[in-house]
Amino acid sequence: MNIAISSKIRLLRSLVMSNFLYACKSWTLNANIERRIRAMETRCYRRLLGISYKDHITNEQVRRGIENAIGPHVDLLTIVPQWKLRWYGHTACSSGLAKTTMQSTVNGGRRRGRQKKGWDDNIREWTGLELRNTLRGAEDREE
Known part of the structure; x- marks a missing residue:
């Protein structure tokens, strides 16, 4: 069964991304979390487009492919x-x-270091x- 890419992307956003972002209001975004969010989003788009890592297509090319399919797109980190x-x-x-x-604040000291x-x-x-x-x-x- 062939489904249009725009429909697949709409389904991805409504089913997968909405569940993924459910508790994002409580996350502390640091470099590691941002990297993981970006990786999850790219992994979903690769799966949706049927692109394997063995195909040697960069993540930037995958994002451009999504933009070509549906137009300007807002990534999860935005x-x-x-x-x-x-x-x-x-x-x-x-x-x-x-x-x-x-x-509120918590009483007590803090650990040494950054x-x-x-x-x-x-x-x-x-x-x-x-x-x-x-x-x-x-x-x-x-x-």
Whole structure:
């Protein structure tokens, strides 16, 4: 049975990618996670197009093949920050447990050495603002 590539891509996005992105709002994106997301997306597109790694086709060529099939396409590494920032703004405007947890700190010391990247570090990196300023901006925002 032959199915059009555009239909396959729509099915991939609605069934596979939506499940994959279900909990992305809670992920801390670091270089390793970004590499894994990119690899998963490329693996799905290779499978969809029937391209094996033995065919010696680069990942960039696979992405171009997808763009030729369906037009401009938004990759997962663009979607994840958008969803995280949207969820952050939503919880910053609310007055529930999520906001309380987001603003709370943990007592005690930290380990020696460089600290691991945290969820809030992603927000700081993407907005260019400190968390208290982003919270204030989200609370002052007109509906």
